[in-house]
Amino acid sequence: MRLITAYNPPASPARTRPADRAPLRVAAVQQSWHRDPAEHRAALMEGIRLAAGEGARVVCLQELTLSPYFAVLRKADHPAPAEPEDLSTGPTFAFAAEAARAHGVYVHASLYEKAPAPDGGDDGLGYNTAILVAPDGTLAQRTRKTHIPVTEGYYEDQWFRQGPADDAFPLVKVDEANLGLPTCWDQWFPELARAYSLAGADILVYPTAIGSEPGHPGFDTQPLWQKVITGNAVANATFMVVPNRVGAENGLVFYGSSFIVDPYGRVLAQAPRDEPAVLVADLDLDARRDWLELFPFLTTRRPDAYAPLTATG
Numbered sequence: 196m197r198l199i200t201a202y203n204p205p206a207s208p209a210r211t212r213p214a215d216r217a218p219l220r221v222a223a224v225q226q227s228w229h230r231d232p233a234e235h236r237a238a239l240m241e242g243i244r245l246a247a248g249e250g251a252r253v254v255c256l257q258e259l260t261l262s263p264y265f266a267v268l269r270k271a272d273h274p275a276p277a278e279p280e281d282l283s284t285g286p287t288f289a290f291a292a293e294a295a296r297a298h299g300v301y302v303h304a305s306l307y308e309k310a311p312a313p314d315g316g317d318d319g320l321g322y323n324t325a326i327l328v329a330p331d332g333t334l335a336q337r338t339r340k341t342h343i344p345v346t347e348g349y350y351e352d353q354w355f356r357q358g359p360a361d362d363a364f365p366l367v368k369v370d371e372a373n374l375g376l377p378t379c380w381d382q383w384f385p386e387l388a389r390a391y392s393l394a395g396a397d398i399l400v401y402p403t404a405i406g407s408e409p410g411h412p413g414f415d416t417q418p419l420w421q422k423v424i425t426g427n428a429v430a431n432a433t434f435m436v437v438p439n440r441v442g443a444e445n446g447l448v449f450y451g452s453s454f455i456v457d458p459y460g461r462v463l464a465q466a467p468r469d470e471p472a473v474l475v476a477d478l479d480l481d482a483r484r485d486w487l488e489l490f491p492f493l494t495t496r497r498p499d500a501y502a503p504l505t506a507t508g
Contacts, residue, residue, distance in 0.1 A: 196238075197472040198245055201455070201463040204479035208459065209489035214481035216371040221398070222246030222254045223474045225453040225466045227442030228263050235261065240294055242473050247298035249475045253369055254294075255303040257440045258323070258379050258402040261287050262307065267445045270319075270353040277354070279309035279321035282337060292332035301335065301369055302328045305378060305402040308339070313359060320356040325376040325402055327367055336367035340378040341387060348409040348447055351380070364390045372397045372480050375433075379403045382424050382437070386504065392431035393493060397480050403439040406449035417450045417468070425460045430492060432458040432483040441471060458486045 204218055224242035229235035239256060246254045259265075265277040280286060287306035295302040308324040311317065323340035339358030343351045364387075366373045375391040375398070382388075382401045391399055401424070408414050428435045434457055441451035453466040455476045466472035487493060 196242060196245060197467070197470060198249070199464050199466060199472055199474050200249060201474075201476035204457070204463070204477050204482070205461060207479055207482040207485045209485040210481075211485070211488070214479065215484075216480040218477040218479050219253070219370060219372045219398075220249070220251050220475065220477050221436055221455070222249070222251035222476075223436050223438035223453050223455060223464075223466075224254060224256050225438055225441055225451050225472045225474070226257060227440065227449075227471060228444055232261070236290060238471065239290075242471070243294045243298055243300070243302060245473045246475055247300045251300060251475050253301040253303060253327075253374070253400075254298075255400050255436050255438045256291075256305065256402065257438045258305045258404040259307060260304040260402070261290060264404045264440065264444050264447065264449075266351045266354050267348050267447050269350045277307055279307045282306070282308050282310070282324065282326070283334065285309075288326060288328065288334065291326060291328040295328045295330050296332045299330045301330060303376065303400055303402070304328070307354065308337075312356065318356065320354060322358060323351065323355040323378055325378050325400070327369075327374070327376060335369075336365060336374075336376060338365055338376040338378070340381060342380045342384055344380045346408075348407075349380075363387075364394050366391075366394055366396055372478070375399045377401055379405065382420075382427070382435075385427055385430065388427040388431045388433060392433055396433055397483055398434040398436060398478065400436045400438075403437055403453075404449060405439060406447050409446060415450070417452055421452065421454065425456050425462070428456050428458055429460040432486045432492070434458060434478050434483075438474075439466075441466075441469060458482050
């Protein structure tokens with residue numbers, strides 16, 4: 196597994212005074228899905244081991260960490276429909292907790308969460324949920340994916356309901372950093388990154404499953420995907436940690452390219468498109484402070500003019 200490191204963060208161009216916070220070392224593990232569950236867990240654990248060995252404090256894993264990307268098909272057309280799992284007793288939390296305790300790190304993972312509909316009933320859907328497990332094996336935070344794609348090859352509306360609006364942007368503290376844990380399709384929405392930034396997020400982690408477009412086989416969306424996330428990093432003064440899948444699954448070819456970008460839009464570390472990799476980078480947390488002091492996006496907003504953003508008609 197390729198190890199790509201970015202230590203000694205680049206200088207913060209807008210800095211006028213010393214940083215108040217120490218850098219935070221984070222990692223993103225890019226991995227393919229293995230049909231054999233034991234082999235798959237071993238591959239992920241090896242990535243976590245490598246990251247922890249490099250001193251990473253937080254290790255971030257891909258969307259739907261332990262499972263294939265089953266949403267490539269509608270549920271009715273799927274030969275072996277996936278079953279949601281319990282958040283606290285299911286295999287994903289158990290794996291993340293085992294890894295966190297074994298290596299003394301925070302482990303970020305993603306799962307298909309079993310949960311009743313908001314009205315208490317059963318609508319046949321669950322949540323696409325990101326979790327962060329602390330080094331002692333306890334759940335530090337969970338965040339349910341806010342935006343759900345409905346496109347060919349990514350039929351997530353057949354499996355997942357939208358995360359509740361009143362619990363959309365929670366943060367979790369790791370050392371001196373505030374982390375937000377949205378998921379994949381959320382990364383295309385600038386208003387989500389802005390909401391997290393207003394809440395004080397330093398870092399957004401986007402577990403991801405993105406690759407080829409079945410209806411447009413010649414269209415490579417990778418450059419657009421990376422540009423949008425990078426633009427949101429600049430506009431909101433947040434670091435972005437983006438672990439994507441790699442490899443082919445049920446006709447989709449995931450394009451990897453996992454990356455870590457800073458609030459100035461500088462790519463600190465980037466994985467290849469076609470092989471597993473571990474990215475480890477030091478984040479200069481007060482680059483956020485510096486950039487927002489020079490370009491005060493949050494304090495010069497015009498919320499009184501934003502009514503069209505909430506219109507649904």
